[in-house]
Amino acid sequence: MKGKTAILEGSRAVAEAVRACRPDVISVYPITPQTHILEDLARFVSSGQLKSQFVRADSEFSAASIVYGASAAGARAYTASASQGLLLMNEVIYAMASTRLPVVLTAVNRAISAPITIQPDHQDTMSLRDTGALQIHVESLQEAYDAHVQSFRIAEDPEVLLPIFICMDGWVLSHSYEPVTVFPDEAISEFAGTFQPVQKLDPAKPLTYGSYADQDVLMEYRYALMLAQEKAREKIRSVTKEYKEVFGHFDGDLIDTHRTEDAEIILVAMGSMVSTIRAAVDELRAEGRKVGLVKVRTFRPFPEEEIIKACGKAPLIAVLDKSLSVNTGGILATEIKAAFYGNPVQPVIVPFMAGLGGKEVNRRVIKEIVDIACRAGDKQGPRGDTIWMGLDHGFFS
Amino acid sequence: MLVELRIHGRGGQGSVAMAEMIAGAAFAEGKFAQAFPYLGGGGERRGAPVQAYARISDSPIKLREKIEEPDLVIVQDPSIMEMVDVLAGLKPGGILLINSEEPIKVSRDDIRTFFVPAGKIAIETLGRPIMNTALIGALSRITGLVGIDTVEEAVRSKFPKEIAEKNILAVRKAYEQVGGAA
Numbered sequence: 001m002k003g004k005t006a007i008l009e010g011s012r013a014v015a016e017a018v019r020a021c022r023p024d025v026i027s028v029y030p031i032t033p034q035t036h037i038l039e040d041l042a043r044f045v046s047s048g049q050l051k052s053q054f055v056r057a058d059s060e061f062s063a064a065s066i067v068y069g070a071s072a073a074g075a076r077a078y079t080a081s082a083s084q085g086l087l088l089m090n091e092v093i094y095a096m097a098s099t100r101l102p103v104v105l106t107a108v109n110r111a112i113s114a115p116i117t118i119q120p121d122h123q124d125t126m127s128l129r130d131t132g133a134l135q136i137h138v139e140s141l142q143e144a145y146d147a148h149v150q151s152f153r154i155a156e157d158p159e160v161l162l163p164i165f166i167c168m169d170g171w172v173l174s175h176s177y178e179p180v181t182v183f184p185d186e187a188i189s190e191f192a193g194t195f196q197p198v199q200k201l202d203p204a205k206p207l208t209y210g211s212y213a214d215q216d217v218l219m220e221y222r223y224a225l226m227l228a229q230e231k232a233r234e235k236i237r238s239v240t241k242e243y244k245e246v247f248g249h250f251d252g253d254l255i256d257t258h259r260t261e262d263a264e265i266i267l268v269a270m271g272s273m274v275s276t277i278r279a280a281v282d283e284l285r286a287e288g289r290k291v292g293l294v295k296v297r298t299f300r301p302f303p304e305e306e307i308i309k310a311c312g313k314a315p316l317i318a319v320l321d322k323s324l325s326v327n328t329g330g331i332l333a334t335e336i337k338a339a340f341y342g343n344p345v346q347p348v349i350v351p352f353m354a355g356l357g358g359k360e361v362n363r364r365v366i367k368e369i370v371d372i373a374c375r376a377g378d379k380q381g382p383r384g385d386t387i388w389m390g391l392d393h394g395f396f397s
Numbered sequence: 398m399l400v401e402l403r404i405h406g407r408g409g410q411g412s413v414a415m416a417e418m419i420a421g422a423a424f425a426e427g428k429f430a431q432a433f434p435y436l437g438g439g440g441e442r443r444g445a446p447v448q449a450y451a452r453i454s455d456s457p458i459k460l461r462e463k464i465e466e467p468d469l470v471i472v473q474d475p476s477i478m479e480m481v482d483v484l485a486g487l488k489p490g491g492i493l494l495i496n497s498e499e500p501i502k503v504s505r506d507d508i509r510t511f512f513v514p515a516g517k518i519a520i521e522t523l524g525r526p527i528m529n530t531a532l533i534g535a536l537s538r539i540t541g542l543v544g545i546d547t548v549e550e551a552v553r554s555k556f557p558k559e560i561a562e563k564n565i566l567a568v569r570k571a572y573e574q575v576g577g578a579a
Contacts, residue, residue, distance in 0.1 A: 171434060362465075
């Protein structure tokens with residue numbers, strides 16, 4: 001299908017997609033760098049372009065609670081946040097996942113205090129990785145648009161029914177401008193369909209959400225989330241495939257790969273830095289270096305099988321992390337190592353902290369990572385410590 | 398072809414909007430373009446020194462790294478030059494465009510420096526010192542990176558009609574009045 005391509009701000013691309021998916025209820029509390037999305041959606045509602053109930057809230061906790069209630073009442077519900085706001089939503093997101101409410105949430109990734117900052121990293125959404133919510137990380141404004149259109153279908157599928165986070169790096173994506181192809185609202189609305197809840201709050205047929213439970217079923221509720229995330233795998237694949245057939249865009253399903261064939265070292269990363277890594281890989285390939293890239297698109301469900309398959313027989317993997325589990329290391333690297341446990345091919349996995357707190361990850365840094373990983377691959381072995389790119393050791397003296 | 402540019406201004410002067418309009422004009426001419434703000438210092442506070450960036454290319458732009466060595470630097474407010482090194486990383490042979498009625502001496506002779514009284518033009522045309530559109534007019538003249546017609550289109554699509562017309566006048570005046578290195 002032919003769309004209209006124009007230079008848009010990232011936040012606007014998200015708002016365009018959300019508008020066309022027609023959520024019944026929107027509740028968002030402003031926080032930098034998410035606020036432009038809220039402002040765009042508020043304008044669409046006030047001008048009549050979007051017929052959503054726009055509920056103002058006094059905090060992110062309230063905003064999450066409002067969309068929780070709306071979703072339980074059978075409404076298609078949308079919210080967005082960042083950083084501290086996501087942390088404040090944390091309690092509600094756990095409840096949302098366990099009560100199986102398919103709210104769509106845009107997470108505009110920003111580092112966590114203290115010190116207070118607006119720099120982008122992945123610590124905020126990683127802190128919510130165990131809630132049961134799905135997480136898709138995007139690398140471009142076009143992918144942000146595409147993923148939002150896909151997200152309602154994925155989350156609201158009767159076999160999935162989970163909240164979904166579309167994660168986009170603050171500023172680098174939310175406040176950047178680049179060409180984005182936007183499709184007609186009618187076509188997007190048709191693709192997104194409408195939310196058909198299997199049950200909902202209804203005064204005529206009363207039921208309870210979030211009632212008390214004991215050890216007889218609590219673990220079962222958590223296990224049910226495991227099953228739902230497995231179903232989400234299939235759904236993400238089928239929805240992204242269908243999106244490609246209808247609109248011609250494909251940004252990867254659970255992962256995307258770039259020049260992994262015959263690669264001797266593969267870089268694994270998420271989010272906006274994937275784009276710069278693509279450019280760095282192309283430059284290194286032009287120099288004859290056999291480098292490839294695996295983009296982890298869905299952090300939840302975590303695509304172990306896809307990653308292992310994409311890495312093939314590559315003997316060396318470098319993982320670039322923008323979040324930290326203190327005393328363990330990069331969170332993505334930890335999961336990649338776990339994925340390879342027991343696998344017949346055992347690559348050397350070198351973890352890098354690259355981009356935490358907004359530390360710059362440019363082509364120079366990426367090439368340095370490749371060089372360090374190649375040296376580490378010779379002698380360091382798979383139990384190597386995390387290598388912190390750009391760390392100022394003078395800070396500690 | 399990849400051209401990278403950096404804009405220095407103060408919060409509230411529309412540096413990001415300027416980068417966006419330059420990207421929009423380049424895109425309208427069939428090029429690929431990207432614009433993005435500077436991160437840091439706690440965000441864009443009115444009056445604080447800020448930066449914005451743009452890339453223009455013949456091929457799709459994958460880079461999302463900061464621009465460290467721009468081909469072009471635009472200074473909206475020359476008083477910033479006392480506290481910010483606007484020449485940092487500017488490529489040899491690069492272009493420096495300053496909003497100033499008088500030539501200002503800069504410490505490098507391996508670049509080409511241009512001046513345009515964008516603040517004065519903005520007061521004359523808009524009635525307030527928002528000189529981003531005038532500077533784009535000057536940029537069009539000295540680089541040809543974006544044509545004057547597409548600049549006018551980008552301005553037209555950015556603002557309501559009446560404000561757009563005033564800004565287009567600013568673009569044209571600056572296009573005529575820019576001076577400096579030949």
